[in-house]
Amino acid sequence: MEKQMITTDILIIGAGPTGLFAVFEAGLLKLKCHLIDALAQPGGQCSELYPKKPIYDIPGFPEVLAGDLVDNLMQQIAPFQPGFTLGERAETIEKQEDGSFIVTTGKGTKHHAKVVAIAGGLGSFEPRKPTIDDLDRYEDKGLSYMIKNPEDYRDKKVVLAGGGDSALDWTIFLADIAKEVTLVHRREEFRGALDSVEKVQELVDQQKVRLITPAEILKIQGEDKVEAVLLQHNDEAKRMEEIQCDAFIPLFGLAPKLGPIADWGLEIEKNAIKVNNSLDYQTNIPGIYAIGDVNTYPGKLKLILCGFHEATLMCQSAYQRIYPDKRYVMKYTTVGGVDGFDGSRKVAEKAVVKKIGSK
Amino acid sequence: MSDVNITIIDREGVRHEVLAPTDMNMNLMEVCKSYELPVQAVCGGMAMCATCQCYIISDHDLGERNDDEEAMLWEAQNVQENSRLGCQIPISADLEGLIVELAPEED
Numbered sequence: 356m357e358k359q360m361i362t363t364d365i366l367i368i369g370a371g372p373t374g375l376f377a378v379f380e381a382g383l384l385k386l387k388c389h390l391i392d393a394l395a396q397p398g399g400q401c402s403e404l405y406p407k408k409p410i411y412d413i414p415g416f417p418e419v420l421a422g423d424l425v426d427n428l429m430q431q432i433a434p435f436q437p438g439f440t441l442g443e444r445a446e447t448i449e450k451q452e453d454g455s456f457i458v459t460t461g462k463g464t465k466h467h468a469k470v471v472a473i474a475g476g477l478g479s480f481e482p483r484k485p486t487i488d489d490l491d492r493y494e495d496k497g498l499s500y501m502i503k504n505p506e507d508y509r510d511k512k513v514v515l516a517g518g519g520d521s522a523l524d525w526t527i528f529l530a531d532i533a534k535e536v537t538l539v540h541r542r543e544e545f546r547g548a549l550d551s552v553e554k555v556q557e558l559v560d561q562q563k564v565r566l567i568t569p570a571e572i573l574k575i576q577g578e579d580k581v582e583a584v585l586l587q588h589n590d591e592a593k594r595m596e597e598i599q600c601d602a603f604i605p606l607f608g609l610a611p612k613l614g615p616i617a618d619w620g621l622e623i624e625k626n627a628i629k630v631n632n633s634l635d636y637q638t639n640i641p642g643i644y645a646i647g648d649v650n651t652y653p654g655k656l657k658l659i660l661c662g663f664h665e666a667t668l669m670c671q672s673a674y675q676r677i678y679p680d681k682r683y684v685m686k687y688t689t690v691g692g693v694d695g696f697d698g699s700r701k702v703a704e705k706a707v708v709k710k711i712g713s714k
Numbered sequence: 715m716s717d718v719n720i721t722i723i724d725r726e727g728v729r730h731e732v733l734a735p736t737d738m739n740m741n742l743m744e745v746c747k748s749y750e751l752p753v754q755a756v757c758g759g760m761a762m763c764a765t766c767q768c769y770i771i772s773d774h775d776l777g778e779r780n781d782d783e784e785a786m787l788w789e790a791q792n793v794q795e796n797s798r799l800g801c802q803i804p805i806s807a808d809l810e811g812l813i814v815e816l817a818p819e820e821d
Contacts (some may be wrong), residue, residue, distance in 0.1 A: 405761050477756050483820065486791055518788050546785035607789040610763065611756055611821055626754065657758075 361438060363389035365457055365673055366468035366566040368445045368616070370512045371399025373647030373662030374474035375428040375437075382435030382696070383688070386677065389438035389466060391445045391458070393479035393614075397470040398425035403480055403609065414660060424659075434695025440464050440617055442503070446481045446615045470642055470673040473628060474666070475649040476615055480609035485604075486515065487575060495601050497581025503650030508533045514584050514598055517606035526605065530563045537598055539572055539586055546666045567596075575603060587634055619643075627651035642676060644669045666684055718807060722751055723771070723815040734805045742768070743800035744813065753816065759801040766788035766800035767817035774812050776803060791820045 363586035364382050367374040378388040397403050398421075406422030413419055419427075443460035448471065450456055458466045482500030484490060490498065492630055502508075512535040515526055523545060525591050526538045538555070541701055545552050558564040569589035576583040588594045619636050622629040629647040630636045632652035636644050646669050647662035655661075674683060692702030717733040720742075724730060730809065736791040738803035746753040749785075756763040761782035767790055770776060776798060783802040787793050795815065 404757055405760055408760065439716070483791070518785065544785070546788075555748070566715070611763075618764060693772050 359378070360457075360465045360466045360467050360636065361389055361440070363387050363438065364468065364470055364677060365389075365470045365483050365670070366391070366466050367457070367472045367474055368392075368458070368622045369399060369476055369647070369649070370394075370397040370439065370441070371476050371647065371662075372401055372424060372428060372629070372659045373476075373666050374399070374472070375425070375432055376661050377472055377474060377646065377666035378432040378435050378437045379428075380667045380675070382432065383686070383691075383693070384674045384683070385698070386670065386674060387437075387691070388435065389440070389468070390465065391440045391443060391460060393444040394448070395448050395553070397429060397441070398422070399476050400611075401425050406451075411614065412658065412660060416687065432542040433470055433614070434693060434697055434699045436696045436714050438440065444614060448643075450640070450642070454707040466565035469677045470644065471640075472666075472669055472673070473621075473643065473645040473649055474646075474647045475613070477626075477648060478613040478616070479611065481612050481614070482605075483607040483610050485607060486606045487577065487681065493577065493581050496579060497577065497600075498575065499604055500606070502529075502604060505529065505532055510534045511601040512599060513537070513602045513604065514539060514572070514600045515532070515604050515606060516540065516609075516625060518545045518547075519606070519608055520547040520551060522606040523555050525604070526564055527551065527554050527558065530558050533553065535600075536563070537567060537600070539567045540690070541566045541569055541571050569580060570596075572605070573601070608622060616649075618661075624651055627655075632665075634668075636669045637672065645674065716807065718765050718805065718810040718812070720805075720811040722746060722749075722768075722813075723813070724751055725816050725818060731772060734809070736805050738805075741793055741801050742766070742803040743806065744796075744814075745805060746800060751816070753800065755799075755801065761794060761799055761802055762788050764799060764820070766802050767792070767797055768814040769794055770798055770812070771781065771798045771814040771815055772810060772811060784821075792817050 363385040365388045367390045370390040384537050400423035402425050408421050409418045424587050443462045445458050446461050447459045455469050455510045456471050509532050511533050513533045514537045516539045518540040559566045565567050570586045572584050574585040582595050582642050583599045584603050585597050630645050630650045636646050646665040648657040694700050717735050720732050720734050722730045732749050743755050754765040756765045764786050783799045
């Protein structure tokens with residue numbers, strides 16, 4: 356079935372802090388934004404890699420947790436009602452005759468925008484795959500690197516591998532749904548939130564989860580789908596064991612890849628997109644901008660605060676591109692306030708002008 | 715303060731003899747970046763991406779891997795006994811003569 360096309364003024368690829376803040380600056384100019392991100396939640400690296408780490412160089416915030424910064428940005432842009440296509444990676448871009456663009460994701464969702472701003476950070480996060488032969492033979496035939504729909508595992512025998520938060524969290528979640536859950540990890544130690552580690556311990560004690568550590572999965576078995584995995588216990592005897600299963604889910608974290616953007620005809624230097632930093636952060640293709648960690652220019656610094664600045668200038672240029680004949684001057688939010696697309700209005704309270712008399 | 719001599723072998727096998735300062739609060743990943751060697755350092759030094767993974771070739775004693783580094787190396791590819799994350803190795807006078815090799819990039 357053909358999905359309906361999403362239309363917007365500025366299509367932002369990447370929902371990290373830079374992409375999110377661009378929504379705000381665009382909103383002040385009455386431009387609508389839609390964001391695409393390969394991750395299932397907004398925030399980019401801040402949410403995915405280090406939500407609990409403090410950042411000390413956001414102007415005006417002596418200290419802010421990366422996760423809180425994302426929450427604040429989401430709150431700040433909410434009045435401008437951005438659209439999101441999450442969990443999908445932008446794959447192709449086609450320039451239209453009128454200068455606009457159509458960007459299609461891997462799942463076929465199409466987006467039509469007057470301007471495209473790539474705020475892709477280090478690229479889209481893709482699952483790190485284990486080193487096992489014939490992996491591609493079993494992909495989507497019982498082997499997956501991320502869990503999209505937990506219901507797929509109802510009453511199934513599932514083997515999970517990994518030692519981080521996602522392996523722990525999904526073990527806990529699937530323990531209630533699946534018929535059998537086995538967690539395999541190379542080490543006896545896990546790196547995750549304390550309560551997740553304790554919960555898994557509890558499930559192991561109650562024999563709701565089988566834990567096999569230290570061990571490594573060496574092979575997948577099955578004719579045309581996953582039927583079993585072969586693992587080696589990392590003990591003195593190096594004992595091998597076969598575990599019958601319907602699904603094998605290695606959760607070894609995510610690694611960013613520049614991905615398909617690299618093939619969009621943009622000028623690339625050292626894994627980053629070259630832009631014009633003396634003007635507006637536009638790429639070699641007019642109408643496509645690159646802001647934040649994904650771009651490069653002489654003196655580039657990959658800092659969130661620099662991304663905010665780049666997003667702001669990009670929006671001004673995008674406005675002129677979209678409305679070449681309109682006159683516009685930048686207005687301070689202290690003067691103009693913020694008019695949301697949702698009808699909300701924020702504005703500085705007027706000072707009173709009132710006579711103060713004496714008795 | 716003095717600099718130390720470090721040899722970094724890149725993924726093409728080319729040896730780069732570099733001088734690393736011991737007084738700039740730098741780590742091995744940052745030294746690689748300052749010489750524009752092909753280390754991505756995606757996470758910026760938080761032991762969260764393993765793009766600065768390297769093999770310690772000389773017999774310097776760098777101490778144990780720290781917990782974060784150890785956990786990251788459980789999940790990374792191409793890990794060997796002598797694997798370390800460059801971002802977790804501070805440059806100190808003890809590193810004089812250190813030889814490291816950059817681990818292959820993950821696929």
